[in-house]
Amino acid sequence: MATNSLNRQQASGTPRIRWQAVAGQIWEVFWALATLFFVVFPIAWLIYTSFRSGLDVYSDRYFSQLTLENFQTIFFGEFSVVPEFFTSLFVSTATVLIGIPFAVMAAYVFSRFRFRGAQVLLVAVLTTQFIPALMIALPFYNLFRNTGIYDTPWALIIVYLSLALPYSIWMMRGFIDALPIEIEEAAVVDGCNEFQVLAYVTFPLVLPGIITTLVFSFIMCWNEFTYALLLAGQETVTLQIAMTRTIGIQGIAWELIAAIGMLVMIPMFIVSFSIRKYFVEGLTMGAVK
Amino acid sequence: MLTNSRQQGFAKVAMLAPALVIVFATTVYPMANAFWLSFQQWQLTKSQAPNGFVGLDNYIQAFSDRFFINSVVVTIEYTLLSVALTLVLGLGMAVSLQKRSFLNTLIRTFLIFPFAVSPALKGYSFRFMLQPDYGVIQLTLGSWFPFLKDMVWLSDPWWAMFWISISEVWGWAPLYALMFIGAMGSIPTDIFDAAKVDGASNWKMFWGVTLPMIQPVIIIATLLKIIGSLRIFDQVVTMTGGGPGRATQSINYYIYQTGFKFTNMGYSSALAYLFLVVLAVLSYMYISRLYRQEN
Structure with missing residues (x-):
């Protein structure tokens, strides 16, 4: 009998330890679910709100x-944001289509050739990312006003290229x-x-990276x-700015902001889901893998 | 390294030039222009062109401008609060999702979504949930804690700042969690085994092994977050408009007000330059870390 109970104890641990293991597991699942709730709730509530009546x-x-x-x-009514949707789509698409080929070529040179000043140039390029937006916006605002670019999509595309x-x-x-x-x-x-090496050898190999970069940009x-707020006139309102304009005489129309918000975030959920494997690398520009 | 030839020199320049020309044209021009403007007196509503050179007046004015000083204080407070919250929550989430299980893998996929929500929308979403009388956070908290029933969160200077931080932390903490989970996964397991043999508790192993091992990632992530937080702007516009009073008026928001609302172009440029100095120091720290990481 004594050996029997010893065996059983070995198989399942002492009751105390087993209870602790169960409690530990519940504790872990609880925190995992708490995290899920924290992350998902604001999104879920926004989606829900977009399907509720204003009252x-x-x-x-x-x-x-x-x-x-x-x-x-928001599609057919007085607050139609269809034009704004296409402005956003055009500006973003044009920026990445112009920017990505240039970026790939420059990155190829930085990666594969050693030349004097390469390091300094590369750091200088990165440093431009940390210049405050307001400093860039003010001179461009004046320049665009003086040259007639103001209130065309190109004003935003030029500035977005400096970001992307x-x-x-x-x-x-x-x-x-x-x-x-x-x-x-x-x-070789x-x-x-x-040019042939880049086009026929490197390009196909690095395509997943290009897609990731494209999605992030x-x-x-x-x-x-x-920039959209500061540099856009009546003709170049993007979706982001459209949200600020649902504020009417009755105050903020939250249900409309939520509906526009769906238009803003759902496409981004889909594209970011497609590159989820590279997310961390993308965010830190490769510093953390 | 590919071999050198004269033709290669042409290829290098041709491939580099378009990108570099765009990058530097879109930054050097505005920087130079803003630098020149920062020494000018220019009220856009009064004249179409700058009214003349005023030397360092704009810069001197900044140091005695109590609204600017207020914006610096607000920005620092906000940065400390949001960076601390992001780190703590990010680490907490990472620890709670670290183990491999079906549930955890599923939840990790959801962690990327808040990032895809635009900052402006984050601001509106949280402002909506905090509304008195019908906001879901306020309704729920008010029914659980009767003393919060009449709370108007965004009208309170401290809580307005807190909730702007939360809207930002909500987007970033999950990503930090992903980063930390990745870093934790690359710690060799025998270190934990050795610590276990020595009788270390989970808590001790976290402080003694996990944290020191992922420290490089934490530093990089923190620097990046500090630079991002100092530039807070979008949610200030969509959540509080700088209020109540000037309680959430960040540096960027104040520069925006000076330049675009009050059209004081010269002064606004000088403020932007002062801000740039701080950002430059932090960026330098970040970039040198980045390099150390790579090599």
Whole structure:
């Protein structure tokens, strides 16, 4: 009998330790779920609000009937943000389509060639990221007003390039650094010039990195608020600024902000989900992997 | 390293030039222009061109401008609060999701979503939830704690600052958690085994092993967050408009008011330059860390 109970104890631990293990597990699951709640609740509440009527949003009720009327208003109604949606889409797309090829080429040079001043140039490029936005915005505001660029999408595209390019160059350099150089050297031996190496050898290999960089730059432009607020006139209101304009005589129309918010965030959820593996690398420009 | 040739020199320049020309044209021009403006007296509403050179007057004025000093204090308070909260919450989340399990892997996927929410929308979302009478956070807290029933969060100087921080922390802490989880995963497990043999508790192992091992990542992440927090602007616009009073008027917001609302171009540029000095020092620290990390 004595050996029997000893065996059983070995199999499942002493009751005290087993209880502790269970309690520990519950404790861990509790904190994991608390984290999930903290992260998801504001998003979920915004989504829910976008499907509630304005009357319900302004009441102290938690539950209400769902309706599509807010989306009707922002797509077809008096507060239509369809033009703003396309402004955002055009500005962000144009910025990444112009910026990414340039960034890839520059990153390739920084990664693969050693030349005098390379280090200084690379740091200078990164430093431009830390200049306060207001310092950039004020002179550009005057310049754009004087040259007629003001209130065209190009005003925003020019400024967004100054945001997206330094970031993309650094990220792309990290991705190209990670590729073995031997394949490229073999291509050179076979008679490729630098442009051919980049186009036919490096480009296909680094494509996942390019897509990641592209998505990050796109999110950056899409979510940008400061320049959009300062440099956009009546014709170039982006979605971000459209939210600030739902404030009417009756105060803020929260249900409309929520509906526009869906338009703002859902596309970004989809694209960021597609590159989730590279998220941490992307955020720190490769400093943390 | 690829071999050198004359043709290669051309290729290098041709590949570098477009990007560098855009980057430096879009930063050097405004910087030079703002530098020149910072020595000018220029009220845009009164004249289309600067009214003349005033030397260092704009800079001297800044040091006795109590609203500017207020904005510096506000920005520092905000930065300390949001960086501390991001680090603590980020570490907490990382620890709670560190173990491999189905649930944890699922939750980790959700951690990327707050980042994709634009700062302006974060601001509106939290402002909405904090509204008296119908905001969900205020309703819930008010029904749990009767003494909070009549609380108007964003009208209180301290709480307004706190909630702006929370809106920011909500976006960043989950990402820090992802970063920390990655760093924790690369700690060799035999260090933990050795600590366990020595009888260390979980708490002791966290302080004695985990934290020191992921310290480089923490430093990089903290520097990046400090630089980001100092530049807080979007949520100030969409949550409080700098209020109540001037309680949440950050440096960027004050420069914005001076330049774009009161159109005092010269003074606004001088303030931006003063701000740049601080950011430059921090950026230098960040970049040199980045390099040490790489090599």
